[in-house]
Amino acid sequence: MKWRDIPEETAHRFDLPADAAAGLPRITLTGRKRLSVENHRGLLGYSTERIEINGGRVRVCVTGCDLYLRVMKKDAVVITGDIYSVELL
Amino acid sequence: MANIWRSRWELVAQDTAPESLLNQLAELHIDFFGAQPLDEVTLTFEVPYREIKRVRQILESRGSDLRVCRPKGFRPRILQLSRRQMLIVCVFVWAVLLAVSNLFVWRVEVSGNETIPTGAVLRAMEESGAGIGSFWPGFDSEQLKTNLLLKLEDAQWIGLNYNSGVVYVSLRERRKIPEVIDNDEPIHIVAEKAGLITSISAKQGQSKVAVHDTVEEGQLLISGAAESTIGTTRTVHALGEVQARTWYRMTAKQPSTQTMKRYTGRRSMKISIIFGRNRLNFYPDSSISGDTCDTITMDYHLCIEGVFALPLRIVVQQYVYWTPVERSLNVQVQEEAAQQALMEALKQQLGEDGTVTSTSFAVLPRDEGMVVTLAAECLEEIGTEQPLTAEELQKIQMDNTLGDETTND
Structure with a gap:
């Protein structure tokens, strides 16, 4: 096990919410039109077809059509539009 | 919905790394909405009204171009309106006029x-x-x-x-006073039309016909001269109901063609404004050109029910022009039309009390259409009131006098 995996593993073993305990992103997809990512670390790329979000240990790549950054705060981002796929890279 | 109330600025920014700009804004706790890339280096987004200064500073520090497009939301709109003094005055005057106009009858x-x-x-x-x-x-x-x-x-x-x-x-x-029957007035009940009696009920007076009797028009049914047990005759107002079977024979001529409307497609409109009692026409001539047209009149009163009413009405008159054309009818349609017309005429003649018990139609073709004959049997009240004639009254009086003299002798 690597050092950086310890918080996530600990949260998993002790059945703790990983987003709060390990600072991992929480991704909520509502239907095909709305995606919210909490605990993000900023945008990596942004266009109407593809949005990449830095989630710390994971990179969230959202592809779709007419993607729209509806609101962005320091710890949350909401994307709307026709979402085709959400990839964790 | 929340966006209507949220006060914000719409901005267009040009930056070499737009996502980096957005990250920086988020990092500094400047929430933004509706970010959308216009091209590789340009994006549009909205920031809260109060954050515009900070956003300007950030973009200047990054060396980015910033263009403020327009304010959005409730507060900027109110601020914009508050600068338009004439508009406020007009709204105030309008409100006063509305309040005053509500005191008048419109x-x-x-x-x-x-x-x-x-x-x-x-x-x-x-x-x-x-x-x-x-x-x-x-x-x-x-x-x-x-x-x-x-x-x-x-x-x-x-x-x-x-x-x-x-x-x-x-x-x-006011309710109409019901007709008062004068019981002292000598009245007969006679047959209004010929028929076969099916029921007779004399409430006052003396029946002169029985069930299954055939009666002619004007025949006495219930007499207003009733004989008393002591041999004299007294006059009464005859009352009663006499139901009878009656027969009707009616003929109608049905032409083989019918005049129909053919709309020419031409329409015209006349608009008037009625202010109080004064009418203002927005057309030069009130006469209607052309032969025939349908008129549709729409009257719009400027008001909100229960809130206000203005002394202003808009009357729109629409004219749809047509020309009469002759259309030939097939035999079945002709027959149906004639039968319907005859039945309506029969029902009108019978009134509300009568009922049609059986009907038959005979059709006779003619050169320009057909002749349809209706034979119908009905059940109806045939009794009608008729005052006793002066001769009848005189005769009753004489009979009674002679009867008295005979009794005295």
């Missing part, structure tokens, strides 16, 4: 009238001084009601309600 709504025409009520209102454009607070409601009751003889009760320029007149009409 429309009269009449309800509850069945026999009294609405026009008569409106005329009575006009004559009492409470016409269109009159100042309502100047009226004594009770006095006005009394005036209207005096002018409208058939009205028993009148209610007046005023609401935002509209006067609601509620009427209750």
